[in-house]
Amino acid sequence: EIVLTQSSLSSPVTLGQPASISCRSSQGLVHIDGNTYLSWVQQRPGQPPRLLIYQISKRFSGVPDRFSGSGAGTDFTLKISRVEAEDVGIYYCTQGTRFPWTFGPGTRLEI
């Protein structure tokens, strides 16, 4: 099973400042089709998770451009260029490259 670990944020984050969350995988995440199925989801308080970034760096429809993803191999990063109040919640990285699919433990963003 692929294990994903995530960094914590130095809480709380200041409005308008950048924030960065890292995700490390216990194995490489390149699928046999050549793509890397590492994505990021956001879970706001009391809400279901919402897809932000897929395939490392592709922003999902409707996601503000202050969110960006990067990385390769086993190390990946989610960056928020300027944190806004609505960004409060828990961020999870997740992989769909190999079954069983797995999630990181989550990183809480507080303001």
Place this chain on the structure above:
Amino acid sequence: QVQLVESGGGVVRPGGSLRLSCAASGFGFSGHGMHWARQGAGTGLEWVAYISWNGKSTEYAGAVTGRFVISRDDSTSTLFLEMNSLRPEDTGLYYCVKEFNTGWTLEFWGHGSQVIVSS
């Protein structure tokens, strides 16, 4: 717009069974892989099960293999999760999740159905 509405949760004793349903609308259900994921109270997310777009392939998390069965009815755009031999550690909010059209990504989540396993 895409809607996923879960139902069928409740309180059950250890060893009991429940069947969750997920009514899908707003997209071509029969063309998408579907998943179940869960979240314990105050804890993180856990992937549970997957079924391919045509129903011919299924996968399960190790913790539920042999006890849970995922299935789908494309005629009614409904996803199911049959849960047997339930344990207290199965307690949580169960989400129905639509897979992205390019595959291998959890795109859209329902609001979940609560399952409590307790004596």
